[in-house]
Structure formats: C-alpha cells, structure tokens
Amino acid sequence: MRLVKNWIDNLICPECGSRLQVQDGKFEDNGIWGVPGVSCVKCGSKYPVKSGILEMLPAGDYSKYEYWDNVYKDPENVIKLYSKRFSYNDRFLLNYYVMPTIAKKLGWFSVESVELGCGWGTNSLALKRFGLTKKIWLVDISPAALKGAMKVHSKFGSEVYPVRADIHKLPFCDNAFDVALSGGLYEHFVGKEQEELIKENCRICLKVLCQIPENNMTYRLYRAIYTFIKGKWPFGFETPVSRGKLSELFKAAGCDIKGWEYNNLATAVIIRMADSRPIFRKFALRPFFFRLFEHDAVIAADCRASAGKKGVEGVNYRTG
C-alpha cells in the first residue's frame, strides 16, 4: 500500500540537509503550496513562496544564470503548438516524444515526477499526455522559465509544484521521486561538475530519464543549419556527449542502464510538416535508418543503488 505523501515530505534544506516545516500565515500568491514559505527546523533558513514558486536557492550568487530568463520569456507559442500537437494520434507522437516512448516500453509509471532544468516543462507535459505521471514537480533556476511552465501546464489542466532550486544542491530528500527527467541540461556542464550533478540527480529519485545532445555529425549539422537560419545558437554554452560517455556518467553514479531512445532530424522534420499539413500526421513511422539522423540520446537509468544516496530517505511509501 502506498501512503499518501505531503509535499513537505519531499523537501530538505539545501543549506544543511535537514527537514523543513511550513510557515504559518496568509499570502496572496502562494499558489499550489498554500503557505507563505517553509523554514529549516535545524538552521532556521527561510524559503519563501513568491508568485506561486517555492524559492529554495541556497545563499549564493546566481546572476550568471539570468541569461535563461531571456530565453524563457513568452510561453504563448509553446501553448499554441502543444494545443495542436497533443491532438495528433499516439503512434505518431511517440515517434517524436521519445521519453514517453521509453517510459511505456519499460513500464515506468510515476506517481510523482520531477523535471530538472525544466524550461517550459514540456518533457513532463509529454509524459502526462500519455498518462505516465500524475504529480509533477518542476525545477529551474530561472523564475521566468518556471512562470512560463506554470502557464503552459495550467493550459493543459496540469497542476504543478514549481521550485526554484540549484541542481548542484537539490532541496529534496533521497528517493523523493519515482522518476526525474531532464532534457538538454547536463551538456551545459563538463568534467567533475557534470559527474557531481548526475550523482545529485540520481540521489533524489528511483529512476532517471535524461536527454542530451550527442556529439555526432547530425548534431553538428543541425546546429550549423539552425545557427545559419536563426543567426545564432540560442542554447548557450553546451558540449554534446556520446552515448558511451553518458552511460559512463550514470554507471559512475551507481545506476543500472535500462534502455535508450533517440531523437532524430527526419522525425523532427516530419512533425514540423505535420504542424502545418494534416496529411503528414498519418506518417506514424520511424524506419530504422532514421538512426542515421540521430542527434539526441535519451538514457533510462535505474538509480536505486545510486552512489549518491546517503540513506536519508523520505517517508517510506515506495513499496511497489
């Protein structure tokens, strides 16, 4: 039997790792949280709710991330696009949205999921579209992204738990979530920092779905064409990695690799065409040679034995 868990049970203080308690009082815009903030029972750090977002950043300088506020300004186009796309048939969509594809294949249904570096939160939204997650948490460093993601999700009747947090020090207890997703996150980091981030990711969940651009010809070509058309590459500093490297990173974090999926340029072109010409929505195929156009890999990892876990578990409700 699965006990019903309160959101506070998932949280820990990012400063000292202790449990948190809710703060009393009324507030205008406390959103889904229903409280003005939380505070640490040990060190007393306070984390307020602002505009419906729980602000869980440890003390520090985060100005270098302000860049992302400009990337995530207006969610209207995303809302328009997804309103249309989510009406296409499942088989067609699953060729493009490969996180739900692999979650279905592995029988990974999540009661609670978290998307790290969520941006518009579309990876969670895609899982939700296929009934693969119930309760969605969104994490980003950018308040603009979180506000946008809240708008996007509310448009699809999906209530989310938005948290502003640093992925280096996630404010969640070990195994807080069934699955943690990320799309296009860890290529923005390299070396030891990247290794530590993946360990931290694996600490807070039982399973991981992680999408990352691959260091191959197709990625380089895609990036060159995109940059040529748009004038610049909008996703900042990034170093794509190989499947081998990604696998190494998760194994070093103590995970078992359960499977792979991929995104490819041909399917991306087909869905673009389908957005404007309904006839293309019948093309629910992804022949094997589309692997030639692979530019992104999605890894599915089981992190129950993850090296990052300290044994500070959440409420023990995961029996199944």
Ligand SMILES: [Zn+2]
């Ligand atoms: Zn504390």
